[in-house]
Amino acid sequence: xxxxxxxxxxxxxxxxxxxxxxxxxxxxxxxxxxxxxxxxxxxxxxxxxxxxxxxxxxxxxxxxxxxxxxxxxxxxxxxxxxxxxxxxxxxxxxxxxxxxxxxxxxxxxxxxxxxxxxxxxxxxxxxxxxxxxxxxxxxxxxxxxxxxxxxxxxxxxxxxxxxxxxxxxxxxxxxxxxxxxxxxxxxxxxxxxxxxxxxxxxxxxxxxxxxxxxxxxxxxxxxxxxxxxxxxxxxxxxxxxxxxxxxxxxxxxxxxxxxxxxxxxxxxxxxxxxxxxxxxxxxxxxxxxxxxxxxxxxxxxxxxxxxxxxxxxxxxxxxxxxxxxxxxxxxxxxxxxxxxxxxxxxxxxxxxxxxxxxxxxxxxxxxxxxxxxxxxxxxxxxxxxxxxxxxxxxxxxxxxxxxxxxxxxxxxxxxxxxxxxxxxxxxxxxxxxxxxxxx
Numbered sequence: 001x002x003x004x005x006x007x008x009x010x011x012x013x014x015x016x017x018x019x020x021x022x023x024x025x026x027x028x029x030x031x032x033x034x035x036x037x038x039x040x041x042x043x044x045x046x047x048x049x050x051x052x053x054x055x056x057x058x059x060x061x062x063x064x065x066x067x068x069x070x071x072x073x074x075x076x077x078x079x080x081x082x083x084x085x086x087x088x089x090x091x092x093x094x095x096x097x098x099x100x101x102x103x104x105x106x107x108x109x110x111x112x113x114x115x116x117x118x119x120x121x122x123x124x125x126x127x128x129x130x131x132x133x134x135x136x137x138x139x140x141x142x143x144x145x146x147x148x149x150x151x152x153x154x155x156x157x158x159x160x161x162x163x164x165x166x167x168x169x170x171x172x173x174x175x176x177x178x179x180x181x182x183x184x185x186x187x188x189x190x191x192x193x194x195x196x197x198x199x200x201x202x203x204x205x206x207x208x209x210x211x212x213x214x215x216x217x218x219x220x221x222x223x224x225x226x227x228x229x230x231x232x233x234x235x236x237x238x239x240x241x242x243x244x245x246x247x248x249x250x251x252x253x254x255x256x257x258x259x260x261x262x263x264x265x266x267x268x269x270x271x272x273x274x275x276x277x278x279x280x281x282x283x284x285x286x287x288x289x290x291x292x293x294x295x296x297x298x299x300x301x302x303x304x305x306x307x308x309x310x311x312x313x314x315x316x317x318x319x320x321x322x323x324x325x326x327x328x329x330x331x332x333x334x335x336x337x338x339x340x341x342x343x344x345x346x347x348x349x350x351x352x353x354x355x356x357x358x359x360x361x362x363x364x365x366x367x368x369x370x371x372x373x374x375x376x377x378x379x380x381x382x383x384x385x386x387x388x389x390x391x392x393x394x395x396x397x398x399x400x401x402x403x404x405x406x407x408x409x410x411x412x413x414x415x416x417x418x419x420x421x422x423x424x425x426x427x428x429x430x431x432x433x434x435x436x437x438x439x
Contacts, residue, residue: 022063038078047095051229077094110281113163123267161245194240198244350371382402382405385400392420
């Protein structure tokens, strides 16, 4: 739509209206050709890329052809067009697509926002301090790539999006909200020029393990490929820091030794007046005040590698994420099962595991081969020894036994007698357990 020689178009993730002067002088002033493999157009005003076709459609073929063939047209090598919040890598006549945060920190009132964040941390001051420092560090150190992410999950309407909207407001155009569809898509324009990303329900129970790898890569990889429609794939530094939100019980699948996720389980929903007061504060200077508070915060030795605080919510997620054999062995080693840890045949332990799966309602259990492999990877607490001799009646057999590292053969007893007794005690204990609990 023409308006006094200016074409109004809607572009950008935020849906902002951008007026483009379609006169030849306006095109020369605003755009540059990004030269290199898969050349495209750089919009110097919005600091984003568009395809040659998009520019031609916008300004018309005649002006576009004149512009693209004019020797005075600005041409910048693609390698010299960088997203650099640190403003240190951009040199030698290049172009930085980062232009600073638009909002400025202003001392003011943000107590309601902080109260809501403390609630998200289940009133745990240690976790609250970690989360505050996590938010503050990349603001104090522009371009810091946190090697951790925050996961906030719980019921609907408890304020997850309310508190995060304030952080998003600090970053402005350098923030993004993504969903599972964005992760599955072949195109990831949402990732370009981003410092703060909110992943809202990015994985389902069915696709959780499938998305686990890509999510970890987004959190830790220093560079990623940006693939936008009609524009050749390009590399860009990954300065994005992630918070994942979900209403589900299991939004991510952390490993048992996970060091990436700080997990928060949200409290019960509060009354409407409380959330209204938080929203009013946010909308009346609270974002700038929170920015000021975070910039003034003493973060001590906290940095991008500081490990998350273990919470009950995270431990619950780890337990939920374990495969059945992992959880069985973990519970057995922790002394949480009726049958105590003692030397036993691998086959007997596997039979106990099968009975345990029935009682726990586990639909799937692993094969004996996979189970045996798992035993040797339990934080080195268990070892397997083959060709161990034991007796059944008067006959002697050989088998693979599982030993805890603390297992000690009694003095004055041969190893054959000891393993024979251990095997019998373990089998009897499992039999008693089955009879009592009806597995």
